[in-house]
Amino acid sequence: MTQPPWDRPLLEEYARVFSRSAQMYEQARSFFPDGVTHDLRYLQPFPVYIAYAHGSRKWTVEGKELIDYWAGHGALLLGHGPTDVVAAVQRQVERGTHLGGCHEAELAWAAEVRALMPSAERIRFVSSGTEASLMALRLARLYTGKPKILKFAGHFHGWNDWVVPGADGEDSLPAGVVPDLAQYTVVIPPGDLERVEAALRQDPAIGAIILEPTGGHFGVCPLDGAFARGLRDLATRYGVLLIFDEVITGFRVHPGGAQALYRVQPDLTILAKIVAGGLPGGAVIGRAYILAGLEFARGKHKMKHPGTFNANPLSAAAGTATLRIVRTTDACEQANRAGAALRQRLNELFQRRKVNWICYGSYSRFCIVPDYDGPPLADADAVPYGGDWQKLLFAGRGEVAQRFRCAMLLAGVDLMGLRGMTMAAHTEADLEATVAAVDRALDRLT
Numbered sequence: 001m002t003q004p005p006w007d008r009p010l011l012e013e014y015a016r017v018f019s020r021s022a023q024m025y026e027q028a029r030s031f032f033p034d035g036v037t038h039d040l041r042y043l044q045p046f047p048v049y050i051a052y053a054h055g056s057r058k059w060t061v062e063g064k065e066l067i068d069y070w071a072g073h074g075a076l077l078l079g080h081g082p083t084d085v086v087a088a089v090q091r092q093v094e095r096g097t098h099l100g101g102c103h104e105a106e107l108a109w110a111a112e113v114r115a116l117m118p119s120a121e122r123i124r125f126v127s128s129g130t131e132a133s134l135m136a137l138r139l140a141r142l143y144t145g146k147p148k149i150l151k152f153a154g155h156f157h158g159w160n161d162w163v164v165p166g167a168d169g170e171d172s173l174p175a176g177v178v179p180d181l182a183q184y185t186v187v188i189p190p191g192d193l194e195r196v197e198a199a200l201r202q203d204p205a206i207g208a209i210i211l212e213p214t215g216g217h218f219g220v221c222p223l224d225g226a227f228a229r230g231l232r233d234l235a236t237r238y239g240v241l242l243i244f245d246e247v248i249t250g251f252r253v254h255p256g257g258a259q260a261l262y263r264v265q266p267d268l269t270i271l272a273k274i275v276a277g278g279l280p281g282g283a284v285i286g287r288a289y290i291l292a293g294l295e296f297a298r299g300k301h302k303m304k305h306p307g308t309f310n311a312n313p314l315s316a317a318a319g320t321a322t323l324r325i326v327r328t329t330d331a332c333e334q335a336n337r338a339g340a341a342l343r344q345r346l347n348e349l350f351q352r353r354k355v356n357w358i359c360y361g362s363y364s365r366f367c368i369v370p371d372y373d374g375p376p377l378a379d380a381d382a383v384p385y386g387g388d389w390q391k392l393l394f395a396g397r398g399e400v401a402q403r404f405r406c407a408m409l410l411a412g413v414d415l416m417g418l419r420g421m422t423m424a425a426h427t428e429a430d431l432e433a434t435v436a437a438v439d440r441a442l443d444r445l446t
Contacts, residue, residue, distance in 0.1 A: 004044040004402065010444055011045060014406050020061045021049045040073070040416060044402050048409055053080035056425040058414065067413045067430050067437075069366075069420030074218065074248045075273035077331055077364075078322060079425025085277050085321040092317035098309070105316035112323035113275065113285060116256050119265050120285035124294060125311035129247035129272030130158030132282040135305065136268045137162050137208065139284065140241045142293040142303055146207025150199055150240075152190035154216035154393045157245050157270070163210065169390065190216060190389055191223060193230040200238040208268075209235055210243040213258035218248040219365045220396065220419065221389035225262035232264050241267040241290070247282070248273060251326050252335065252421075253363040274326075277318030280309065331424040335364040338422035338431065342366055344380060345435045353439070355446055360384055368418040369395045370404070370445075400445070407444045411437035 004011070015022060025046035029035035036042045049061045056079050058068045068080070078085065092105065106125065114120040126132050137149055149162065153172075157163035161177050166187030168174075173182055186206060188195050200206055209231055215223040228244075235242040244266040246257045251274040254261040259269065267290060272282035284291070293303045309315075325331055343366050346359040358372045360383060369392075374385040385391040401417035408415050413434050 004399070007444075010403065010406060013410060014045070017064060017410060018046075018048050018060065018062055022046050024049045024061065038073075043405060048414075055079045055081070056423060056427065056430050065412060066409065067434055069413065069415050069422065071421040071423050072278050073273070074252070074421055075276070075278050076423055077252055077274050077335055078325060079423045082322070082325065084325060085318050088317040088321035089279070089314055092313050095313070097314055099313055103313055103316070105313045105320065106311040109311070109316040109320045112320050112327065113271070113283065116251060116323060116327055117259065117269065117285060119259060119269060121288040122291035123283055123285045124291060124305065126282045126284065126307060127280050127309045127312070128158070128282050129270060130160050131307070132247070132270035132272055132284050133158040133163050133210070133245065134160050135284045136210070136243050136270050138303055139268065139290055139293050140208035140243065142301065143290045144207035144241060146205050146240070148184045148186055148203065148205045148207060150186045150188065150196065150206050150209045152211050152216065153187050154190060154221045154389045155212045155245070156217055157210060157212075168393070190221060191227055191387065193227065193234065196231065197234055200234060200240065206240055208241040208243055210245060212245045212249070213262065213264075214249050214253060214362065216389065216393065218421075219362050220367055221392045222362060222383050222387065225264070228258070228262045228264045232266075235267070243268045243270065245270050247271060250275060251323065252332060255326050255332050274322060275319055276315040277322030279315040279318045281312065281315035281319060334424040335422050335426070338426040339364040339366055342422060342431050342434060345431065346438060347380070349435055349439055353442060355442060358384060364422045366420055366422070367396055370400050370418065403445055404441060407441035408437055411440045413437040
C-alpha cells in the first residue's frame, strides 16, 4: 500500500483507528482496480469500510460512529433506514424481488413521480442516472432528427460517452472515449446565455441542451433560475429540446425538483437517486410526444429499450414510500435548513480561527474552499471567485481534500472530501458535532 506524503502522526492514528478497514482494503485490491467500486470512494492511504447505518449516522467495521454527509451519494434525503421505506421494501421482498412482468408497484411509483413533477406526461423507469441520460439523448435525437447535444463544462450527467466530455473542464475528454464520438457533444462554459445562443445559431445540428439546473456537480459551480428560464426561451426559439438532469436535485432542492423551484418546464428530465428511495433506479420523464419514441407503432421507427431491472419492484416500493414522504412532509425544507445552518456555522468557525477557508453552497449542499485567495464575499449567499466555474470545480480536490477527509473521519464525520450533503435526518446535535470536528481537523492541517 503506497503511503501518501503526509504528516506521520495523522497517518499513524488513522491506520490504528481503522485497522480492520486497512485489512479489508488489502483484500479489495486483489478484486477491484485501486481496491474500490466507485471513483469517489478512493481515499489515501485507504478507505474506511462501513458496517451499517441508521438515521444520520453510520458505523465502520471497527465500530467507529460517523455523522454521514455522503447521503448515499445523494440518494438519501430522509436518512438511512426510514421506517416506512424499510417496511415497504420488506413487504415487497416477501412478494418477489423480480416478477418478470408488469406489476402494481410500478403504477404507484409512477403516480408519485407525476404528483410531484407534473412535467411527467410519460415516464420510463431505468436502473441508474447514467442509463437515464443515455435514454434522454437517444429520444432527443429520434425526435429532432439532430445528432448533437449542447452541454456545459463542469456538468456531470453520468459516465456514458455522450455526456462525459467536458465534465472536468471545457476541453476534457476522458480516457476511452472515441474522439469521433465526442464531436457530437458541444461543450461551452456555463452561465452565458449569449454563448448558448451563438452555439445554437451557428450549429443547426444541435438538437438538445442538457444541464444540471442548479449548477455543475449539484451546485459546486452554481447557476440560478434566471439562467434556466433563459435556456427555456432559447430552446423554444431554436426548436431544440431542453433536458434537465435532476438526478440529484430531483426531490431534494424542492419536492418538485429544480423545475418546480424555478418554474421552468423542461422537455425531458432525467431522474435517479432519491426517486428510488436509496435503491438502484432512475427514470426519464417528459412530454408524451417525445417519449412516444418508445412506443410500438406500425410504420414507425421505435427506440429499442429492454432492461432487466426496469421498474424493479424493490426499487418501486422504496421509491414510492420515499416520494410519498417527500410529498406529505417538509423533508426537503428540513435538509435545506440544515445545509444553510451548517454553512453559516462553518464560516463563523473559520472567521473565529482566522483561517482563509470558506464554506458556500445552496439548498442541502455545502462546499468548503481551503486557502481561499479570491475577492471577499459580499454576503452569506455570495459565490467564491465571482462564480468562476473552473476555480470552483477544482477547489475541493487534491491532497488537502484527502487529508481533511482522513482528519474528519478520525473526528467522527464522513464528508466527500471538502463537500457534502445534508439530509432531513440531520439534527442540531449533528451540526454542532460537525463544526467541532472541523475545528479539530483544522488543528491537524493548519
